[in-house]
Amino acid sequence: MGRESTVNAGDIARLGGVGRAAVSNWRRRHPDFPQPVGGTASSPLFSLDEIERWLRRNGKPYEVSVADRVWQRLRAEGGDLGLGHVVARAGALLVRLRDGRDDTAVPLLPGVDERADPDFVELLDELAARHGHAAAFEILHERYLEAHSRRLSTTPSDLTTLMAKLAGAQVGTALDPACGTGALLLAVGPARALGQDVNAYGALIAAARLRLRSVEATVVAGDSMRENGFRDVDADVVVCDPPVGDRTWGRTELTGDPRWAYGLPPRSEPELAWVQHCLAQVRPGGRVVIRMPAVAASRRPGRRIRANLVRGGALRAVLSVTQDFDLWLLQRPEPGERPPSRVLLRQCAGDPEDVWRDVEAGRGVRIVDLLDDEVDLSPARHVRRHGEADPGRGYAAALQQFRARTAVPPELRRLPERRPLPTATLGELAEAGLLRIRHAPARMSVDGGDLAVLTGDDLLRDGSPSGGTTPGDELIAIEPGDVVASPMGRARVVHTAAVLGPGLSSYRVDPEQLDAEFLAGVLRSVDPGTRGSRRLELRRTRVPRLPLDEQRTYGRAFRELLDLTDAVREAAEHCETLVRLGLTGLVDGWLGPE
Helix, strand or coil: CCCCCEECHHHHHHHHCCCHHHHHHHHHHCCCCCCCCEECCCCEEEEHHHHHHHHHHCCCCCCCCHHHHHHHHHHHHHCCCCHHHHHHHHHHHHHHHHHCCHHHCCCCCCCHHHHCCHHHHHHHHHHHHHHCHHHHHHHHHHHHHHHCCCCCCCCCHHHHHHHHHHHCCCCCEEEECCCCCCHHHHHHCCCEEEEEECCHHHHHHHHHHHHHCCCEEEEEECCCCCCCCCCCCCEEEEEECCCCCCCCCCCCCCCCCCCCCCCCCCCCCHHHHHHHHHHHHEEEEEEEEEEEEHHHHCCHHHHHHHHHHHHCCCEEEEEECCCCEEEEEEECCCCCCCCCCEEEEEECCCCHHHHHHHHHCCCCEEHHHHCCCCCCCCHHHHHHHHCCCCHHHHHHHHHHHHHHCCCCCCCCCCCCCCCCCCEEEHHHHHHCCCEEEEECCCCCCCECCCEEEECHHHHHHCCCCCEEECCCCCCCEECCCCEEECCCCCEEECCCCEEECCCCEEEEECCCCCCHHHHHHHHHHCCHHHHCCCHHHHHCCEEECCCHHHHHHHHHHHHHHHHHHHHHHHHHHHHHHHHHHHHHHHHHCCCCCC
16 A cells, blocks of 8 residues: 555544635635545545645645544555445454454455555554444445435435334344345344345455454345345345346346246336345245335336235335335245235334334235225325324424424534625526536337436436336436536436436536536525526526536435435424324324323
8 A cells, every 4th residue: 555645635634623614715715725636526635645735735634543644544455446445445454363264255255355555554553542443334334325426325314223123132133135235134133144146345344344243244245136145045034225227137037936926027117126026035934124216116117026915924014214215024924824914014113113013013005995907005195195193293203204304404604794795697697618418309118118218207206217218319428427407496416327218308417527416506596487498498507607616505405405405394294194193193093282
């Protein structure tokens, strides 16, 4: 590890004990601030030595901890593309340092101690002496997630805890077939952990984290669908947060696979393929807890498989967690077991143990009421249609969800006088090469097909693409980081590749000259009544011309305001449920005034 150590703006802020905005101000106001030595325009890297000298020269107090030193050595060695590998190697080395034997290190990385720089080994040993081997690697793991936050999809920590509780206590063998860096397996805390992930670095990091927590673990790299690493294993519990919307999951080559006991999933229903994969990997009577997009409970192409899961007694509960995601609780039927007559469909709140008690007690919606032409398992729909079995409990759960939707506006300072800003139109920015504007056809089918489509409703709710279409010459592909806007004033930076839906426009920015969040905020600020719907009028929209660092500062404020809008909308939806359950509970005798 002999290359120069580098830091990004977040690292500099951590060293100096300031916010990222302060670092941006230093760069703008101090001509002698070090120039980037690498990275990109949106995420530049600086020499750690030059930054330290600048901080000393300008009287800025700073502290470079052992963790900072270790991290900068890793960043220098791995760069951007190889960072996952060197972090995994550091985890394997920590296992080796703790156990004193190379055969206990992470598989696929033998001999890690021979390949490591002795100075780095000493530094890593010092970090472990201060924090413990497991905690030391968690520090590096958190920084790895922060550095690759736009590339890595992680399960929220509160959801991880909830899923682990629903999986049950004192688990023998737990499997996660899409384990990422091991969060769910760590939360479950089984005696034996089995994991697989298509990202080899993620699998290696997961193995290191589990072994440093003294969990007997086998983690393999590979695609669980095509290259199942645990084909002959029946786990006690399976937990999974699978990739969403991956229509290349392998339907063509897996058509005759024995996992499809409840029906061959359509190409547009990859999540139902994951459900059946998990069921095939759990022992009879074992539990499956899987995170699913909310639309998977009602999409028309999946209705036959949903019906078979319900009819066969495998699907025991669908719990609404957020507006966009549900948790599905499944149990592999015992041979000869009589299928249950009800499925629990409700909001997810309260004690997780109550969920399984309600399942075993036969609470929920009658299966005969679910097996219609739609087989819609959306909890909200059936709570409205059939009412809560216990509105009192439903009210308590809805109240908890309502209180959890806290929304804090960003702090915006009042300027002493209005600051006129130079502007340019969208058309002028496009002609200058700062962005590319494209418009979707006004009419196109979004009711079915292999290509995911982001619709206007998806844009409104900031959810995953829910439409589907077939290939065509006029389709516009959008990528993560594009800005998508509608004529009615909705604009967002998207995070999922899809096809642009009817009536929408996409803006692909040059990230070295224009910040995407900044542009989305500007587009959102335009009054739709003055915007017009013609493309010529859209190109006349004026955008403030600011330095890139200042654009990013504005972009963060815009993003916080849009997050506030989303939180208030969700709170309003929870409020509607709360009022309905409160009225029903009071009238029917389940609730009483204090």
